[in-house]
Amino acid sequence: MTLMSCKETKESDAALNVEIYETSAAGNQLAKIEASQDSKSDRIITIDDQKTYQTITGFGGAFTESSAYLLNRLSKKNRDTIIDAYFSREGANYSLTRTHMNSCDFSLDQYSYSPVEDDMELEHFTIEEDRDDLIPMIKDAMAASQDGFKIFASPWTAAPWMKDNNAWVGGSLLPKYYDTWALFFSKYIDAYEAEGIPIWGFTVENEPHGNGNNWESMHFTPKEMTDFVQFHLGPKLEADGYGDKIILGYDQNRAGLREWVDVMYENEETSKYFDGTAIHWYESTYEVFPEELQYAHNKAPDKYLIETEGCVDSEIPHWRDDAWYWSKEATDWGWDWASEEQKYLHPKYAPVNRYARDIIGCLNNWVDGWVDWNMVLDRQGGPNWFENWCVAPVIVDPDADEVYFTPLYYTMAHFSKFIRPGAQMIEVDNPDKDLVATAAKNPDGSIAFVIFNEGMEQKDYTLRFRESEINIKLGPQSLQTVVLPNN
Structure with missing residues (x-):
């Protein structure tokens, strides 16, 4: 799956590979899922790897x-x-x-x-x-x-x-x-x-x-x-x-x-x-x-x-x-x-x-x-x-x-x-108080973003990193890890 720049169309070659894993009440068990092809969500969550916190x-x-x-x-x-x-x-x-x-x-x-x-x-x-x-x-x-x-x-x-x-x-x-x-x-x-x-x-x-x-x-x-x-x-x-x-x-x-x-x-x-x-x-x-x-x-x-x-x-x-x-x-x-x-x-x-x-x-x-x-x-x-x-x-x-x-x-x-030893926690701007999320940058440069929806309503979101975005479906009672490889 690809993370597309918000300035590009879906047909663009410039893309960042992303893997999404989900565990859910619906039955997923750390299952690899596909990103949504829907339009951008009003719920935009931003990762900023320039602001760092503790080392894991x-x-x-x-x-x-x-x-x-x-x-x-x-x-x-x-x-x-x-x-x-x-x-x-x-x-x-x-x-x-x-x-x-x-x-x-x-x-x-x-x-x-x-x-x-x-x-x-x-x-x-x-x-x-x-x-x-x-x-x-x-x-x-x-x-x-x-x-x-x-x-x-x-x-x-x-x-x-x-x-x-x-x-x-x-x-x-x-x-x-x-x-x-x-x-x-x-x-x-x-x-x-x-x-x-x-x-x-x-x-x-x-x-x-x-x-x-x-x-x-x-x-x-x-x-x-x-x-x-x-x-x-x-x-x-x-x-x-x-x-x-x-x-x-x-x-x-x-x-x-x-x-x-x-x-x-x-x-x-x-x-x-x-x-x-x-x-x-x-x-x-x-x-x-x-x-x-x-x-x-x-x-x-x-x-x-x-x-x-x-x-x-x-x-x-x-x-x-x-x-x-x-x-x-x-x-x-x-x-x-x-x-x-x-x-x-x-x-x-x-x-x-x-x-x-x-x-x-x-x-x-x-x-x-x-x-x-x-x-x-x-x-x-x-x-x-x-x-x-x-x-x-x-x-x-x-x-x-x-x-x-x-x-x-x-x-x-x-x-x-x-999230591996030596990873650094990084900033996440999450506007939805009903969702909890965190992110870490691993020693190999990859980023792991984890988000949890404990509610009974679907909470689709757009994940933004630098100048790129991806639209992700987040069903009720779902835990996801989104991995952004080193680029």
């Missing part, structure tokens, strides 16, 4: 023990299909991934790499628990990825013996074990890189506010985390030759960003070892919190701002029912449990809408990476030792050896496949 780190999902265990229960054919779908160039080509250190809720049971009490020097440190499932999944992903991907790791908790409540859930790290816990991160790098798995970096603690005392957690205040990084973790990694490893602070919901970045980035000393801030989306089903994201960026404009976890939680996945993922029937934890004054943040909301609007909203507010939660779950939304059921882009029935790629998989691929 990547998009992807998390390696969890639950996902890895399920892959091991499938046939080799289906296992390879899923791995390739996530990591090959022909698939979603994930570029940024997360995994957990020690167990988390999406583990089969609770375990720690430091099982021996009062082992201050961690002489008994072991990643044996990861050898059956987690490590093989990561290695298979590495083998399938032609472009490679980054891995960062997050602890949900230290072993109970290091904490003031001697428990897996809740409590805080005892100060006498701060150096031991810093050593833990260094040992983790040693162990994983000995397996041939490079670690790009860490978040200091998953959800330092806790999770309602339900599954593995460990509490930090902003000051406690900053002190731990400034005086223990940062210096330890530096001393052990791992000063190039990325350290991301916070790692919880966006609404709390201001308090944390004010402490983390208070001055040069406090911010020295922080390479960026990690955030989650669970504060609301649909609110992006743009003011908080902009505040965090402005506080540390040269540091990472990465969404490190998001999923449709408190739901059992619908099996082979694409329509459910496009309908406003999904709830989150807040539908039942949020305080009355916060209920408005947690309405029922379509899963595809949530992913597409949130990713676009993040990209338009300085976020440079977006990482989904579990890559694979079963029909119950597990396995999960706490029975904290969630939805994943790929659902499997291991007993029947069947795989279901939900619309969420294709939604993620609209970004991860076409």
Whole structure:
């Protein structure tokens, strides 16, 4: 298809090739579609690659023990299909991934790499628990990825013996074990890189506010985390030759960003070892919190701002029912449990809408990476030792050896496949408040423009770039990626 200059007729030879990919409630799944031959729309959206914003780190999902265990229960054919779908160039080509250190809720049971009490020097440190499932999944992903991907790791908790409540859930790290816990991160790098798995970096603690005392957690205040990084973790990694490893602070919901970045980035000393801030989306089903994201960026404009976890939680996945993922029937934890004054943040909301609007909203507010939660779950939304059921882009029935790629998989691929690491976000002038759109210029010079129409009305538009235009049909409940090759 061709992008014609507005000064030329359709018969002109001067043209820019464009590819359009669409996922829709009508049934398209990252399908290549043709541009419209209709006349120019009154809805004109303009891309300006002269005005640039943040550089993209990547998009992807998390390696969890639950996902890895399920892959091991499938046939080799289906296992390879899923791995390739996530990591090959022909698939979603994930570029940024997360995994957990020690167990988390999406583990089969609770375990720690430091099982021996009062082992201050961690002489008994072991990643044996990861050898059956987690490590093989990561290695298979590495083998399938032609472009490679980054891995960062997050602890949900230290072993109970290091904490003031001697428990897996809740409590805080005892100060006498701060150096031991810093050593833990260094040992983790040693162990994983000995397996041939490079670690790009860490978040200091998953959800330092806790999770309602339900599954593995460990509490930090902003000051406690900053002190731990400034005086223990940062210096330890530096001393052990791992000063190039990325350290991301916070790692919880966006609404709390201001308090944390004010402490983390208070001055040069406090911010020295922080390479960026990690955030989650669970504060609301649909609110992006743009003011908080902009505040965090402005506080540390040269540091990472990465969404490190998001999923449709408190739901059992619908099996082979694409329509459910496009309908406003999904709830989150807040539908039942949020305080009355916060209920408005947690309405029922379509899963595809949530992913597409949130990713676009993040990209338009300085976020440079977006990482989904579990890559694979079963029909119950597990396995999960706490029975904290969630939805994943790929659902499997291991007993029947069947795989279901939900619309969420294709939604993620609209970004991860076409917006590559090193891309720069660029200006989009979008006059229609009912549409959300974003664009990025890739290192190879190509441009990926992503637009989402969550409404029930068709919203055709004319896309303008420099002196050229193209007319595109945008049906109801449609997500499109328009690729403009380097010219």
